[in-house]
Amino acid sequence: MLFRQIVFYALLMGLLAGAVVTIVQTVQVVPIILSAETYEGAEEPALAPFKAEGHTHGGGESEDADAWAPADGMERTLFTFISNTITAMGFALLVLVAMFATRNLTNSGNNDFNWRHGLIWGAAGYAVFWLAPAIGMPPEIPLATTAPLEDRQLWWGFAAICTAAGLAGLAFAKSPWRWVLALLVLVPHIVGAPHHEGALFAEQPPEAAAALEALAQQFVGASAIANASLWIVLGLVGVWALRRIVVSTDRSTDDEAFSSRV
Amino acid sequence: MQNINNQAATPHISTQSTTISKTLQLAAAFVLGGVIVYAAGFVNTAAVHNAAHDTRHSQGFPCH
Numbered sequence: 214m215l216f217r218q219i220v221f222y223a224l225l226m227g228l229l230a231g232a233v234v235t236i237v238q239t240v241q242v243v244p245i246i247l248s249a250e251t252y253e254g255a256e257e258p259a260l261a262p263f264k265a266e267g268h269t270h271g272g273g274e275s276e277d278a279d280a281w282a283p284a285d286g287m288e289r290t291l292f293t294f295i296s297n298t299i300t301a302m303g304f305a306l307l308v309l310v311a312m313f314a315t316r317n318l319t320n321s322g323n324n325d326f327n328w329r330h331g332l333i334w335g336a337a338g339y340a341v342f343w344l345a346p347a348i349g350m351p352p353e354i355p356l357a358t359t360a361p362l363e364d365r366q367l368w369w370g371f372a373a374i375c376t377a378a379g380l381a382g383l384a385f386a387k388s389p390w391r392w393v394l395a396l397l398v399l400v401p402h403i404v405g406a407p408h409h410e411g412a413l414f415a416e417q418p419p420e421a422a423a424a425l426e427a428l429a430q431q432f433v434g435a436s437a438i439a440n441a442s443l444w445i446v447l448g449l450v451g452v453w454a455l456r457r458i459v460v461s462t463d464r465s466t467d468d469e470a471f472s473s474r475v
Numbered sequence: 476m477q478n479i480n481n482q483a484a485t486p487h488i489s490t491q492s493t494t495i496s497k498t499l500q501l502a503a504a505f506v507l508g509g510v511i512v513y514a515a516g517f518v519n520t521a522a523v524h525n526a527a528h529d530t531r532h533s534q535g536f537p538c539h
Contacts, residue, residue: 216500223508234533242533280521282528289529296527300515300534306508310501343535352535365537366517432532439533462497 215462219309222454226305230446231298237442238297239290241435249354249428252421305447308338311381312455318385326452335448337380343440345376345398349406352436354429358415360407372401 283292312334316326346369353359375397382394413429414422515527516536524531524538531538 214500215497216504219500219504220507223504238529238533243529246529246532280525282522282525292526293529296515296530297533299511300527300530303508303511303513303515306504306511310505310508314501347535350535350537352532353538354532355539359537359539362519362537362539369535369537436533436535440535 215313215458218458218461219306219313222458223302223305223309226309226447226450226454227298227300227302229450230301230305230443231294233446234297234301234439234443235290235294237439238293242432242439243290243293245428245432245435246354249356249425249432252356252417252425301443301447304338304342304443305451308334308447308451309454309458312451313458315381315385316455316459326456328449328452331449331452332445333448334451335444335446337377337384338447339440339444340380341373341376343437343444345372345401347433347437348372349402350408351429351433354425354432356417356425357413357429358409358411360409364407368401368404368406371404372406375400 283289312326349368349372350359350365359365379395379398382391382397385391386394412422414425417425514523516531516534518524528538530536
């Protein structure tokens with residue numbers, strides 16, 4: 214059964230990618246987040262509370278301070294691993310479905326998938342889910358003052374969908390439509406991402422703001438590398454999974470055709 | 476035995492339903508993937524946010 218197979222391989226891909234990403238993050242992303250959090254007020258817990266109506270980290274009042282949060286150290290790393298894995302499983306489902314649905318559409322008609330296809334699919338996933346949103350809204354560290362959360366989430370989704378549609382058009386549509394569809398990639402950037410007016414760390418004292426600016430720049434690079442590792446794993450393992458899924462679904466289709474002839 | 480006989484009696488329906496269900500299965504898997512990414516990256520509940528905090532920042536999901 215196709216659904217069960219896709220889910221099974223997506224879980225496997227998510228587990229592998231989640232493990233790799235957690236290692237890469239623990240080495241170079243998390244230290245930056247932890248450094249940024251040291252600038253949070255002493256009265257705040259290590260993981261600053263989420264405020265439903267607000268968006269700033271260091272705003273001061275903390276009515277949700279008693280909300281559960283993992284303790285720093287092993288527990289926090291464990292939850293990061295779990296959420297990395299779950300996120301990667303979601304991405305894996307999306308990319309496996311896209312790979313399977315388009316496997317006969319490539320212009321060459323070449324059905325023989327290899328590691329190069331894996332890297333191309335990985336690059337496409339990276340462009341859709343990291344690069345396109347990051348061009349408009351660079352990944353933020355805690356304490357950054359930003360536009361309202363809902364606006365940014367909406368734009369993030371809009372950027373991902375436009376980029377996916379544009380790349381799909383470029384890869385699978387016939388000209389001239391492919392070039393028209395490819396322009397969709399630009400639409401979210403013409404519309405523009407929501408941004409807060411003024412300095413990124415306006416609410417912080419000047420020295421802290423300068424240190425946080427430097428951390429914010431490092432963070433973009435660190436996040437770029439962590440996500441590249443995620444998508445390389447998802448792309449390469451995805452192609453391996455796709456080949457196995459295609460072989461077994463073709464076989465089961467043959468079986469059904471055979472049994473219906475008998 | 477019963478099943479084999481049923482399949483043999485309705486070859487067209489069985490082939491067609493396989494095709495339709497493949498599309499449905501793909502759609503279901505895609506929706507499931509979307510829901511999972513949404514839950515991990517976008518849900519605003521405090522506990523979910525705190526558990527997924529470092530993932531969200533690192534993935535470039537809007538956080539806070």
